[in-house]
Amino acid sequence: MNSEHSQQPQTTSPLSGSVMVIGGGISGMQSALDLANAGFKVYLVENSPAIGGKMAQLDKTFPTNDCSMCIVSPKLVEVGRHLNIELLTWSEVTGLTGEAGNFTATVSSHARYVDISKCTGCGACELACPVTQISYFPQEPVEGEKKKGGREKRIIRGPGAPLPQRLHPWTFEVAADKCSKCGNCFRACLHGAISWEKGGVASVIADKCTGCGACFTACPEKFSAVTIAEAPEIDKSLGAAIVARSAALKKEMAGRDERNCIRCGLCAMTCKKVMRIGALKMVTEGIEASLDTCQVCGACVSVCPVSFLAIDQVTNKTPQPLYNTFNEGLNLRHPVNILYPQAVPRVPVIDEVSCVHLNTGSCGICQSVCGPGAIDYGLKGSEREVRVGSIVFAPGFEVFDAKRRGEFGYGLYKNVVTSIEFERLLSASGPTSGTVQRPGDGKHPKKIAWIQCVGSRDHSCDRDYCSSVCCMYATKEAYIAREHDSAIEPTIFYIDMRSFGKNFDAYVERAKERNIRFVRAMVSRVFEDPQTGDLELRYVDDSGWRVTENFDMVVLSVGVQIAARTRDLATMLGIELDRYGFAVSQAFTPLASSRPGIYVGGVINGPKDIPETVIEASGAAQAASAGLALARGTEVTVEALPAERVPEAGEELRIGVFVCHCGTNIASVVDVAAVAEYARTLPGVVYAGHPLYTCSQDSQESIRAIISEHRLNRLVVAACSPSTHEPLFMSTLRQAGINKYFFDMANIRDQCSWVHPHDPQLATEKSRRLVRMAVANATQAEPLAELEFDVNPSLLVIGGGVAGMTAAVEAARQGFSVYLVERQPALGGQVVHLGRSWDGQDFSRYLLELQEQVENNDRIRVFLNSEVVEHSGFVGAFSTDIMTPTGALRTVAHGAIIVATGAEEARPDLHGLGTADHVMTQTDFEARLLGERRSVPGHVVMLQCAGSRATVVPATYSEPDTGTPCDTSATGGGAADHLPYCSRVCCNQAVKNALHLKEINPAARIDILYRDMRTYGLGELQYQKARRLGINFIRFDPHDNPPEIEVAERGIRIEIRDPSIGRKVSLAPDLLVLSTGMKPRDTEELASMLRVPRNGNGFFIEAHAKLRPVDLPSEGLFMAGTVHAPKDVSETIAQAQAAVARAAILLSKKNLRLSGVVSRVDPTHCAVCLTCVRACPYGVPFINAEHTAEINPALCQGCGICVAECPAKAITLGRYQDVNLKAKIRSYAQAMPEAITVEESHDG
Template structure:
C-alpha cells in the first residue's frame, strides 16, 4: 500500500514506520558472506535462532549497539572481537561503563580508524577474510558537537576477520511508501515535521517516532504519537493545531541542571559475576544490595523535567491532578482589584562569601523553620545535615541581602531579627546545651510584645549578640564545621568563631511576577521593584491606579500582623467601589429531621489519606464503633472533609435515619463547622454533632506505636459516642442590630476609619475629646515622605469627612454606655460655649481610636526642665516648623544631639519600641543638615522599618549625621550650668569616655497610653489591657483589630505605637471588620452559652467575678430573690462560670456537666457488645 493510496481513502494519515533499515558501510566488498547487520544479529540471538560466528569478529561503530554486538559475539563463540571506531574514546557515544565492561571481557577497540574495503576469498561463494581500514585524525567539530574525522592519506592497514558486524545506525524504509511522495526528508533520510503538530509539509499527513527522529527511546515515540493524535483531532475539527501548545516545543529542549552546592559522588559500583563466568548467557550484573541501592539513589539531584508519565495523577488520592484539563480564558466583571502577591526570598548563593550550597551545614532561615517544624523533614528534630547530630553551636547571620547596596536591596526585610530571636529561644528550649550567636547590624524588634521576647533572649546566657556583619564563612572539610570571619564592632578586632551550623537570614524580595503584573494592571513599581503607593503616608493601600489596591508583602516586607491588618484594610477600600454594605438575605426553608426518640448515631472515621491510616488501623476503629451503644452505622472514608464525602454523609443520614453524627478525624477547630453545615443543609440540627481528633492526638503523637495509637483512637471514639448520646438540639437565636457606628477618637486612625465606613453608606458618629480633630499628626511640621505639613493633611481628611456626612462631635466625652454588640446606647457630653450639652446616639459597633500620648519625662531626667536647651521631640518639631529659622536663645546652633528611647524599651514608659522615634529623629536631623547644623543621634539601635525609611537613614549618614551607640546600662552624662554644653558617652569600642560639645538636646519620647482616659474606657467598655497598658487585641495575628468584646474594635495607637501609614492601614482594617459585622439586619448568636438554674443559685457572685466577657450579672429575678443571669449576646461559652460555681447552678449548653461526666466515665469503662 502506497501513501498515495492511503490519502485517497483517508482524510489524515499518520506515518510511524520506524527506522528498521540498517545503514551500510558503503564500501567495496560489502556484499560478501560474513557481513552481518548489527540489529539483525542481536535480534536473531535474542530470539534463540542459530547464528554462525567465526573465531575473529570485527564490529564497526561506537554506540551501545556496537558494544552489545561485541559482547554477544564473544558469547556466541568468537575468540577475538575488535571494535573499529572512527573517532577517539572521548567522542564514543556508548555508555562509558558499558565500554569498560566490554574491555574487561576481552573486547579490543581500535580508535581513529574507518573501513575502506572488505577483502574476501576467491571462490564461488566469496567470504570475508579481512577488512582494509584507514587511519583518521580529528578536525573541527561537526553539527553533533564532535570533532569531524578526517582520513590520513597513505595510512591504510588490514585487519583479519571471519565476520564483520555493522552497527552504524538505522534509517526509515521510505521507499516502502511508494514513489514521488512529495514529502520533505533530510540528509539522514528521516521526515521533516513541525515539532509541535507533527505535520509534514503535506497538509493532513503527519509523522512521528523513529522515522522522524532516527533511532530513539520508546517514550519519545509514545510522546510523538500523543502529539500527533491531538493535532489530527484538531485537523478534523478545523481548529488551530498550535494554539495553547507552545510549551510542547521541539523534541530536544535544552535546559540547565542546577548542580550548585551538590557534591560529586561517583556511581555506586554494581556487583557482577566473575569474568570466568561471562561466556554464558547469565546476567552479568547481579543487582544492588539494599544498602547500596539507597546509597546510589541518594546521588539523585532531581534534575529531570516532567516526563508526562502521569503517575502523579494515579497516586494523588484526592484526585487534584487532572492531565485532561486545558487552559481556560475566564472573563470577570469586577469593580476593583487587590494585589497581594507577597514576597520571594533572596537567593543566598548570590552572596557567595557566605558559602550557602557549598557547605551543607549552612541553611537559610526558612530551611531552619522547616527543620524545627513537627511536620518538617526531620519531624522537628534539629540535626546537622552532614552527620545527623544536634549542633552544639549555631550562628544566625542577619541581613543576607537586606540593606545591601551590592545586592541592590536597599531596604530592611523587617521580619528577620524576630525570626532569629524566636528560633533561638525555641532551639534553647529543646536543646539547653546549644550555644547561639546572632550577628546583627541593628536589632529591629519593633512590633507589639517583640521587645519582651528580645529581652528574654538577652537574659539567656547561651544566646549572644555580636554586632558585626561577617565577611565570609569557610567550611572545614574534616569536621564539616564552619568558620565565621568578622570584625567585632564592639571591640574593633578581626575575629574567627567556629560553629557547627550557620543560619542565613535572607532578604525578602518582591514576587518574581511583580513587574509583569504591574504592566498588565497598569500600575507602577518603585525603584525597589515593589508596587508603588499613591502616597506612602496618606494612602498606604492605594496603588497608582484608582480601583487597584495593595496589601502585605506586595508593598514591602511585612510581618504577619501587619499583613493581615492591611489585607482587611484593602478589602474595605476595594469593596467601596462595588458593594452596598447590606447583603441580601436568602432564607431557604429546610424540613427539619425529627430527632426525638432513641439516639441513632453514625460514626465516620477519616483516613486523612495516610495522615491517620498509616498509623491508626481505621478498619479496627470502625468495627469497634459498631459495638458501642446506639451506633447504627460506622464506616471509614479517605477524606471525610472532601465535598464528595459530605454528600455521602448526607445520604447516609437520610438512609439510616441517623439523628446524631460523630466524626473521628483531625482538628475540630477548622473542620467542625464544615460538618455542622453539611448536617444543617438536610435538616439535622448542627449541634447534634460531635468530633474527636484522632490525627493530632493519635497518629501524629504515636507514630512509632501503631497498636497503642489505634487503641487510643478507640478510646476517643468511645468517649465521643458517650457524649453524642446526650446531645440535644440547640437553636441559633438571631438578634436585630443597628447599623450606626461610634468612633471614639478623632486622630488620623479614627478619621480614616470614619471615612471608610461612611464611604460604604454607614452612619458614623465620630467623637473627639479635644476641640479639633487630627491629634498629634496635626502638630507635625512635615510628614515623611511627602514633607507636607501635618495640618494640611488633616484638613484634607476632615473636608472628606464633611462631604460624606460624618457626624463630628468635638470636645465630647462618653457619660454612659449600655448594651451589647449590635445594640449599644451611648450618652455623650459635649462642652459648648462653656456649657455641657447632653446627647444620645445608638451604635451597632464601636471603634476605639483614642491614640496615645508622649512619655512625660520626670523633671531632671536627661536634663529635662533642668537645662533650658533640652527639648522634647514635639517641642523641637514646633521650633523647626516650616518657614522658621532655628534659633536657640537668638542664636543658630552648631550641633544638636538626639537622645533615643526616652520612655521606650525600659521600665519607665512603654516597655516596647515606640516605632516612630528613630524615623522622626532622622527626619529632623536631615532638616538640620540642610540648615548647616550638625546632628548627632545617640541610639541603642536604629529601628527604621517603613517604606523608604532605610533610604532616609542612608542619606542621613551620607549627609554627615553622626549615629553614636550607647549602652542603656551606662547612661549619658550632661555637663553645663544653665544649658547643656557637653554630652559625655562611653565609647563601645574603647571603653573610654568621649565628650561631644552640643548646643541643644532633643529627647525622642516614647508613646504611652493615656492612663486616665483608658482607665475610664476599660470600665465603660469592659475591654482588656495588656501588660504594656495599651488595649489588648483578641489575637495578635488572627484578630489584630478585634477585642474580646464582640462589636468593639481597636485601631491606631490605642492598641500600641504605630506610624501614620500603619495607623491608617489598621483603621481601614477596622472598617472592614465593622462592615462585615453590620452587613445584615440581624446577627446570629452562638447557642453554646452559659445557663443558670435559679433554684440552685445562691447569688454568691463568684461567676460574675471570673467572667472576663462581663456576660453575667446578679439580678433580682423576682421580689426578694437574686440570681446570676447570663447575657447570651456577650457570653462566649468558655465555661469559667460553670467551673467555679459551688452549687452546680451554672452549666454550659453542649458541654453540660452530664455530658462531660459521661465522657470521663467512658475513659475508664469499656463498652461490650
C-alpha cells in the first residue's frame, strides 16, 4: 500500500531532528508550531517579506464572523517568538538533495536592504519616503522643451493665487556664520520674506515667512545656512515633516476646485533637500524642471497637495503607481514598506526596482531617518544550505485573474472588484479603514452584486474544479457588508449554494434572514454607465426570463489556483502535480506527496477552507515527524525564562496600561487616546499607551521593554477577547520576569466598539470604566503558583474505525503506547460498508492492511467489545476504566485522549425505506454494485438530501382548521429523522455510485434529483464526467417544487418539474436510492463522562471553529473523523493524523504545568456540608481524613462553581477572590456613585 507508513527513512546517515516547512500562511504556521512544540527544529521558508498568507488579508471568517486578524495574530506572534522556529522570509528553496531522513535544502534569500537584527519596526523609513509612483530611471537625458546654459529645462506654468501666510507650521532662519552672501534665497522667495543686500548676509522676515521652503531649497548644499526655526512635534526628519505637511494640505485643499500651483514649495524642497536631486526650482512663472537632472522618481508628485504635478507633465513619460499588493492594489505604497501593520517579522523591505537611491544613488532619506542604522543599501542576497529530515510543502494559493473573464469588466470598470479586494475594503486595516466605498468615486454603494464561480467550474479558462470556499465567503462578505452599512442591499448570483461545512447551512439561513438576496442565475455580462459608474447586469432567472438589473458595485467571487512559481518549485522538489497544479495524492494517503519524505498540506492538496487547511497542516506535521521520532529533541533550544521577581512587602504599585486601537476595530468607535489618557490618572498607573495592534510581535517586544524601563509590576491591556489573547499577554509578562497572574484585561472591543458602533461617546465612556475596573483589579492581584507534574506518554483512542485505527498506528509510529477501545466485536467502523473511493481504490483492501498494522504493532493494545465506563484525572495524567467483554474492569493510565467514535448512515422512515425492496440508501446501493452486478437495475433515481436540510416538521400533521392530513416535502421525513445540516459526502457518493453503475451497465438510465450539487473541490470533475456520460440531473426546491414520489409494491412513480425544460416529467425507475446523510452515534454518555460539549445535532464541539478544529475544549482531549462533523474517508484520515500531532505535543513533554487559577478550601471555615461535592460538575471536591472538604488542584478546572455555592465562604479561587471583585465594583461605583452601593462584609 502506498502510504505514509511506507515512507520510513531509508538512509545510513543519522536522522535529522529538523523539518523544513515551505510556506508561511496559516497552513505553514500551524505545521511549524505543531512540529516545534513536539520537539523538532523548524525552518519556515516564506517567499514574501512576512508570514500570514491570505488569512492575514481577510476581514472576518465564517461561520463565526470572528475578526481574521484577531484570531490569527496570536499564532503570528507565537511563530515569530518561538525559539525553535527559524523564520526565513523573503526567501525561496532553490535546491534539494538527499532522501527522507536526511535532506539538504538550498535556501536563497533576497536582499531586504534592512538589517533585521537592528530594525525595530518603527516605520520611520516608510513615513519619510515620499515616493509612491515611478516611471523609469533614465540612462540618457530626457528631451525637453527649451535649453538654458546647455541644460534641458521645462517651465511648468500656473503660479495660482498665494495662500494665506504661515502655510506651514514652521518658519526658517539664516545662520549668519554660514551664509555665503550669494542671495539665492532672496531670489527664490516669492513672498518677500527674505531681506538681503548684495554682499551682505540674508535674514528672514518672520511675519512674512510662509514656510514654503524655497529659500531652504535654494541655499547651496555646501553651506546649509538656512535651517528650520520652528518645527512641529512630528519633525523627526525633514522628509517626514514634508510628507506630513503634504497630507495636511491635501486635506485642507480637498474642498476646493483649484488645482493650480499654490506655490507651497514642497515639490522643490523635496526634490533638493530630501531626494538630493535638485531638478525642480521655484521661479516667478511657476516651477522650473531640469529634465536631464530629473530621476523620474515621482517624489514631487506625491507631495503636491493639489495634484497639480504629474510625472508625464515633467518628462513626457507615463508614471507607474506603486500599488500596495497586500491591499490588492487599492492604494499605493512606498519603495520601502512593511507588508502590513501586524507583519511578522515587522521589518520593511526596500524595493530595488523603485527605490531612487538603489537606482541613482540620490535620495537616501530612509537611511538618514533610521535611528538604529538598520538601512543598509550594500546588503546582498544570500544562500545557505539547511539539513532537514523531512519537508512540509504548504505554499498556499493565488486567486484567479478576473481579467480573463472580460465580460465582467474587471480592470476596465473601476467599481467591479474581486472578492479579495472587497475583503480589504471591509478590513479595519484596509485602504478605507473598513468603510464600504466604491473604488471609482468613493461613494457608498447601496446595491452590491456578487457573481459566483469566476475562475471556478469554468472550462473556458481551464478551471474546471470547484474552489470550495467561494459560496461561503461571498455570503460572509454580504453579511458583514450589511453590518458595516445596513442600507446595503446585497445580491448573490450563484449556480449551486455549496455550504457543505459544519454549521454552514445555518449561516446561509441567517444571511437570508438579514435580507441577503440569493438568485440562482449565471450573469452573462456586465456593462458600465460611464456617467455614473453604475453597473448593469444581464442574466436569465430561474423561470427562464431575461433580466436586466442595475447595481452600484459588483464583486467577483474569484476562485483559487496554484501559482506558476509554485508549480516550478514543486517540479524542482520532485513532487508530481495534476494538470491544475495540485499535488497528486491517494485517497488513503492524502498528505503524502509523490516523493518520500515530503508531505503536503493546505490548498496545494486541493481547494479547501481554513479549518480543513489547519487539519491538513497538523496532519502533515505528524506525517513529517513520525519517521524522525528517534531524533526528537536533538536539535531544539530550551527556553530559559528569567527568574520570577518576588514582590517585596509594601512594594509600590507600578501599573502599565495598554489600550489597543486594533486597527480601526476599536479605534473607529472608541477614542483610544482619550481612554489611555484617562488611565494615566488612575491610582498606581505609571505608564499608559495606545499601540495600533497590541497583539503584534513588535508590540509584545515593546511591552517587555516598557516593563523594564518603567519598572512595571502589574499589566492591564484593554483590547479584544481575553479568551483568545490573554495567554499571549500573560506569556509576555512572564518573559519579562513578572508572575503572569499580575495581569488583567478589559474587553473594549466586544463590549464597547462592537455593541455601540453608532454611539462613540457611550463606547468611549464605557471603555474608561472597564479600564478603571481592570486597573482596580490589578491592584489586588497576587502571584499564583503553578503545579508541575510528570506526563504519562500513553494515548487512549476511543473508536476503532478508520479514524481510530489511523490515530493508533500514527501515535505508535511516534513512539507512544496506545490503548484502542472499540465497542463492536471487530475494527473497521462505517467504512466496512463502502466499496471503493472516487478514484477507484478498494476500501476493503485498505481496511485489511490497516487492521493488520494495528494488530501487529506491539505498542497498540486493542480492546474489542469494550466501552469506557469511568474517566478521571487531568491532562497528562488521566485514568480511564474500560469494561471488557468478560465484565471485568481494566484501568489504564494515559496522558491524552482521541475521541473517534464516528457516525453512521441515517435511515429515516421515508419513502418505504426499510420495507420496500426497491428503495435503499446510497451505502446499500454501493454494496449491491459490488456484489450483484448481474442484477443491476436499468433505471435508477437518486434523491439527494433525503431527510436532510429540511424544515423541522412531522412527517404528517393536521391542518388547524380542517384536520386534513398533509404530506411533507419529499426530502422531509419525521421530526425524529430530521437532519437539519448538510452531510457533505452525499453528492459525491451519489455521483461515484452513478459512475460505477455506468461502468457496469453503460445503457442504464440514471436521474439524480438534487437541491444543490455539492461536489466541492476536485469532486466537481466527477460531476462533470457524469453529465458527459448522460447521467441526468434534475434540480428541485423542497418548498416550491418538491418531487411527488409514490412507492408501492407494483413500482415507483415520481413526478417532478424539470427547470431546464420548464415542464413536469414522470419517472418510473426500477430503484429509488436515497442519499440520507450522516448522523453521529449516541455519544451523550461519553461526552458527559469526558465533560466535553456537543452541538444540537450531536457532533462534538471543537475548541475553535477555524484554528482549533481538532482540539476539544477540555485540555488533553482531541477528536478525529465524523464524531466532529460529516466528512469523507480522506478527510477522516487527515484529521486522525492531525489529532495525533496535537496529542504528540503533550505526550512528548516530560512534564507540564497546570494553571494557578484553582479553588482552595480554608479548613477552619469548612462546615462539611457537602455543597461543593454536589455542585462540582467535575467531581473534584471530596471529604478528607480530617473531615473537611479538599480540592485536588491538579483536577480543578477553575470554574468557580464551588466558590459561589459554598455557604460558609470557605472556598476561594485565585484571581477571583472577594477582594478582587469588590475592588472592581467599588471602582465602578466611584465612577457612578449613584449606581451602586457596595455592602461591606465582616472581612472588608
